Amino acid sequence: xxxxxxxxxxxxxxxxxxxxxxxxxxxxxxxxxxxxxxxxxxxxxxxxxxxxxxxxxxxxxxxxxxxxxxxxxxxxxxxxxxxxxxxxxxxxxxxxxxxxxxxxxxxxxxxxxxxxxxxxxxxxxxxxxxxxxxxxxxxxxxxxxxxxxxxxxxxxxxxxxxxxxxxxxxxxxxxxxxxxxxxxxxxxxxxxxxxxxxxxxxxxxxxxxxxxxxxxxxxxxxxxxxxxxxxxxxxxxxxxxxxxxxxxxxxxxxxxxxxxxxxxxxxxxxxxxxxxxxxxxxxxxxxxxxxxxxxxxxxxxxxxxxxxxxxxxxxxxxxxxxxxxxxx
Amino acid sequence: xxxxxxxxxxxxxxxxxxxxxxxxxxxxxxxxxxxxxxxxxxxxxxxxxxxxxxxxxxxxxxxxxxxxxxxxxxxxxxxxxxxxxxxxxxxxxxxxxxxxxxxxxxxxxxxxxxxxxxxxxxxxxxxxxxxxxxxxxxxxxxxxxxxxxxxxxxxxxxxxxxxxxxxxxxxxxxxxxxxxxxxxxxxxxxxxxxxxxxxxxxxxxxxxxxxxxxxxxxxxxxxxxxxxxxxxxxxxxxxxxxxxxxxxxxxxxxxxxxxxxxxxxxxxxxxxxxxxxxxxxxxxxxxxxxxxxxxxxxxxxxxxxxxxxxxxxxxxxxxxxxxxxxxxxxxxxxxxxxxxxxxxxxxxxxxxxxxxxx
Numbered sequence: 001x002x003x004x005x006x007x008x009x010x011x012x013x014x015x016x017x018x019x020x021x022x023x024x025x026x027x028x029x030x031x032x033x034x035x036x037x038x039x040x041x042x043x044x045x046x047x048x049x050x051x052x053x054x055x056x057x058x059x060x061x062x063x064x065x066x067x068x069x070x071x072x073x074x075x076x077x078x079x080x081x082x083x084x085x086x087x088x089x090x091x092x093x094x095x096x097x098x099x100x101x102x103x104x105x106x107x108x109x110x111x112x113x114x115x116x117x118x119x120x121x122x123x124x125x126x127x128x129x130x131x132x133x134x135x136x137x138x139x140x141x142x143x144x145x146x147x148x149x150x151x152x153x154x155x156x157x158x159x160x161x162x163x164x165x166x167x168x169x170x171x172x173x174x175x176x177x178x179x180x181x182x183x184x185x186x187x188x189x190x191x192x193x194x195x196x197x198x199x200x201x202x203x204x205x206x207x208x209x210x211x212x213x214x215x216x217x218x219x220x221x222x223x224x225x226x227x228x229x230x231x232x233x234x235x236x237x238x239x240x241x242x243x244x245x246x247x248x249x250x251x252x253x254x255x256x257x258x259x260x261x262x263x264x265x266x267x268x269x270x271x272x273x274x275x276x277x278x279x280x281x282x283x284x285x286x287x288x289x290x291x292x293x294x295x296x297x298x299x300x301x302x303x304x305x306x307x308x309x310x311x312x313x314x315x316x317x318x319x320x321x322x323x324x325x326x327x328x
Numbered sequence: 329x330x331x332x333x334x335x336x337x338x339x340x341x342x343x344x345x346x347x348x349x350x351x352x353x354x355x356x357x358x359x360x361x362x363x364x365x366x367x368x369x370x371x372x373x374x375x376x377x378x379x380x381x382x383x384x385x386x387x388x389x390x391x392x393x394x395x396x397x398x399x400x401x402x403x404x405x406x407x408x409x410x411x412x413x414x415x416x417x418x419x420x421x422x423x424x425x426x427x428x429x430x431x432x433x434x435x436x437x438x439x440x441x442x443x444x445x446x447x448x449x450x451x452x453x454x455x456x457x458x459x460x461x462x463x464x465x466x467x468x469x470x471x472x473x474x475x476x477x478x479x480x481x482x483x484x485x486x487x488x489x490x491x492x493x494x495x496x497x498x499x500x501x502x503x504x505x506x507x508x509x510x511x512x513x514x515x516x517x518x519x520x521x522x523x524x525x526x527x528x529x530x531x532x533x534x535x536x537x538x539x540x541x542x543x544x545x546x547x548x549x550x551x552x553x554x555x556x557x558x559x560x561x562x563x564x565x566x567x568x569x570x571x572x573x574x575x576x577x578x579x580x581x582x583x584x585x586x587x588x589x590x591x592x593x594x595x596x597x598x599x600x601x602x603x604x605x606x607x608x609x610x611x612x613x614x615x616x617x618x619x620x621x622x623x624x625x626x627x628x629x630x631x632x633x634x635x636x637x638x639x640x641x642x643x644x645x646x647x648x649x650x651x652x653x654x655x656x657x658x659x660x661x662x663x664x665x666x667x668x669x670x671x672x673x674x675x676x677x678x679x680x681x682x683x684x685x686x
Contacts, residue, residue, distance in 0.1 A: 129654025135647040296478035305467030
């Protein structure tokens with residue numbers, strides 16, 4: 001087998017893994033968009049905030065230590081205890097639910113019935129706000145996130161591929177775990193939406209706000225629910241990205257890539273988010289591998305967006321999106 | 329008392345249709361112009377020019393540009409930073425390739441170049457709408473920044489990858505480069521702001537502006553009453569990108585002098601300009617100025633209060649800025665979606681009746 005082809009296969013596999021990560025972030029977008037029509041730009045920053053909070057709780061950092069020290073002239077940074085990963089994750093989930101309550105009560109309840117584009121811009125404001133809060137609470141330095149997921153090269157795959165192709169593929173254990181966790185998460189979400197009472201309410205609201213309201217479903221409750229779920233998805237995405245490359249601001253930029261993923265897959269479809277993520281992940285990895293060296297590299301910065309842009313011109317609703325019908 | 333249209337009789341249609349129909353508004357406008365041209369250049373110093381006035385004027389142009397596209401034509405763009413970079417790099421290539429060209433021509437040509445690029449990225453807007461388009465413009469943002477970063481021809485193969493504005497003169501005075509005096513730079517930018525704002529105001533009042541607004545309010549309905557969406561959307565993209573390009577060129581040549589593209593024209597710049605028009609007021613030329621002033625003054629003010637006044641860490645002040653800006657955006661969208669411009673209009677309405685509101 002020619003060497004280039006083997007390399008390309010490795011790149012494709014790694015691209016698939018990255019694509020899973022993109023899909024994870026995109027899932028959060030789809031959840032909120034379906035239930036409330038809000039296109040949540042802040043999803044990436046939510047992932048950053050969740051990961052920061054998780055690290056902060058794990059290390060036993062004092063939240064807002066910077067301000068407290070500046071105002072009171074003290075010098076405190078740590079509580080002096082370390083919280084086990086599982087408990088820290090649970091506490092972070094509580095924080096994200098609190099955030100969902102805050103967002104719903106103070107922001108989006110007052111914007112009900114506004115145009116989608118106004119809501120979108122409000123979420124850009126929310127993204128800035130949350131980023132500032134995150135920096136104020138936990139500082140803006142790069143943090144290492146370790147919740148005990150295995151990292152490094154997967155030896156089994158390395159050996160097996162070496163025997164077949166004479167070249168060992170480099171696949172990160174973390175990526176494999178992320179894929180598994182993403183699969184579990186998606187299965188869980190779908191099961192939740194299909195078989196629980198709350199899930200049914202969620203689907204009803206996504207289908208038709210007013211009809212849902214008229215059969216006694218509380219819109220407010222469902223919206224808080226989806227924001228909490230999106231917060232939990234953001235936490236999972238934050239853990240994955242954070243373990244991979246450290247928790248830092250660029251996390252929210254990587255998360256921006258979920259936007260072209262959604263445009264490819266369609267805003268209203270969970271399978272669309274997954275497939276779109278995989279296409280983008282593989283596409284940009286292969287493009288960078290084949291064309292990248294010819295034109296200076298670092299093409300993954302823009303490839304996803306341009307692909308989505310070209311794609312949209314031919315199919316404005318995405319691969320799996322509902323057909324856009326316009327009436328005057 | 330003094331703010332009245334009573335007794336201010338119009339005898340011609342032209343007078344009835346003028347931009348400032350109320351005499352007091354007109355005098356106020358002349359007064360602002362008088363202060364800006366007649367007084368400020370004589371009292372300006374480097375700090376005021378660099379910290380407040382130059383960025384205000386330059387961002388005001390960008391805000392007017394984005395407001396034409398987003399506020400008047402309803403097409404949200406997150407690619408402003410990328411288009412500003414097109415203006416900056418065009419002006420750089422022109423300045424270095426044609427040393428004899430004067431700065432006004434260079435800046436205008438940069439605007440035209442950006443307009444062409446803007447129309448190219450605006451073409452998809454005929455098929456995609458709303459936030460789909462907003463995300464599509466992100467493609468312009470990331471692609472253009474990458475292009476200027478990776479293709480050495482754009483930065484003349486310089487080792488650092490930066491571009492530096494060489495010294496160029498206008499009427500014998502240095503406008504760019506380290507020797508340019510702040511009052512010259514100020515007047516140079518002011519001239520652009522004045523002319524461009526005047527053009528924008530009149531464009532938006534005329535037939536083309538009405539077409540933009542029809543597209544914004546409901547594009548299918550606009551099409552049915554005879555507005556050509558292709559023409560309306562692409563002109564909006566062209567005019568808007570022209571303004572944004574001029575602003576990007578001025579930001580590089582006059583204000584910053586040396587630029588690293590990812591830093592100066594990154595996505596944060598796109599958001600900065602977008603925030604200006606949200607806070608200032610979508611669909612208002614005055615709003616663009618108000619928003620630019622607000623977003624330029626806010627960090628300066630916070631720095632003065634938090635860092636100098638209370639002795640806080642600069643990093644902390646920056647974080648606070650994020651929180652405050654984000655909160656302001658949301659508060660404005662909830663309380664007053666039309667921004668500062670609407671508040672100003674309300675104040676004027678109140679003033680007309682004052683002090684006898686009944």
